[in-house]
Amino acid sequence: MIVAHVNKVLLFANKSKDDAEGEARNAQKLLVGMGVQSSVFSFEGVPVGLPDLAEFDLIISLGGDGTLLYISRIVNKLDIPILPVNLGTLGFIAANTRFSWFDTFKKWHEGTLQPSRRTMLEITALRHGTLLGRYTALNDGVVSSQGISKMIRLCLTVNNDCFGFYRADGLIIATPTGSTAYNLAAGGPALHPEMPAMVINPICPFTLASRPLVLPSSASVLVEISETRRSGAMLTVDGQETLNLQQGDEVRFQRAENDTVLVVPPENGFFTALRSKLGWSGDSHA
Numbered sequence: 001m002i003v004a005h006v007n008k009v010l011l012f013a014n015k016s017k018d019d020a021e022g023e024a025r026n027a028q029k030l031l032v033g034m035g036v037q038s039s040v041f042s043f044e045g046v047p048v049g050l051p052d053l054a055e056f057d058l059i060i061s062l063g064g065d066g067t068l069l070y071i072s073r074i075v076n077k078l079d080i081p082i083l084p085v086n087l088g089t090l091g092f093i094a095a096n097t098r099f100s101w102f103d104t105f106k107k108w109h110e111g112t113l114q115p116s117r118r119t120m121l122e123i124t125a126l127r128h129g130t131l132l133g134r135y136t137a138l139n140d141g142v143v144s145s146q147g148i149s150k151m152i153r154l155c156l157t158v159n160n161d162c163f164g165f166y167r168a169d170g171l172i173i174a175t176p177t178g179s180t181a182y183n184l185a186a187g188g189p190a191l192h193p194e195m196p197a198m199v200i201n202p203i204c205p206f207t208l209a210s211r212p213l214v215l216p217s218s219a220s221v222l223v224e225i226s227e228t229r230r231s232g233a234m235l236t237v238d239g240q241e242t243l244n245l246q247q248g249d250e251v252r253f254q255r256a257e258n259d260t261v262l263v264v265p266p267e268n269g270f271f272t273a274l275r276s277k278l279g280w281s282g283d284s285h286a
Contacts (some may be wrong), residue, residue, distance in 0.1 A: 064088025139178030144170025
C-alpha cells in the first residue's frame, strides 16, 4: 500500500458552475480536518493570475469536464495529480460528485485507490518548417475546415508512411479519454480511458469507405492541409484552443511525454458512466 503524501492542495473553482466557491469552502474544512493545507483559486472565463502550481501536491478541479481539460494542459509537465469534481451537467471525465469526492480522496490518500494515468497528445503545428504553435491535449486535436459543411482535403501520414488522403469536414485525433467526446459523436469507437492508443476519425467524409482508425499511442501522426478551396482550415485543441491554418500547413500528433494523473473512482466507474450518462445499457432481454 502506497500512501500519498499530500501537504498542500489547490482548489481550482470554476465560478460559472453551481456554487463552486461554496464547495471550495466546504472542501477546505474537510481537508483541514485531515491536517492538509489548501488554497482556493476561483475564476470565471479564462483563469488569470494562477499561483505557482509547483507548490501543490494535488489539484481539486471544481467544475466540469471543461475545467478539467483546461487545468490538465497547464499542469501536464508538472506531473501533479488532479481530482476532478463534477459541478456541471454531464461530467464524463470528472467522475467524482460533490458528495463522493472526499471518499475518493481519502482512499487515494490512504493508498487503497490507485490513480488513473491518462495518455495526452503533444500537438505541433508547422508552416514551411516554422513553428506555429505547440499544445497538449487530454481529449483531442481536430484539424477541420473553418466553414460549416465545407470540405477540405487532408493528407494523413502515419509513422512516416503516407496512409492516404481524406476529403472531409476534418479529422479528429483523439486520446482514449477523448474517445467518448467529439470522436464518439462523429461515429468513432469508445476506448477504455487507460488504453495506450489514439483514434483517427474523419468528420463527415466524402466517401463512406473512410472509417475510424485506432493506432497504438506510440504512433506518430502527421496531418497536412493539401487543399482548402472555399474554406480556411483550423486546429482546435480540446475544444478550447484554436489556431488558424492554411494550405500546406502540417500538424503533428504524438503521445506527450507526461500522462495526466486523475484521482477518480475505481475502473468500473468508466462502465457505469457509459450506462448512466450515455445510455449504453445493452438489451436486458438478449
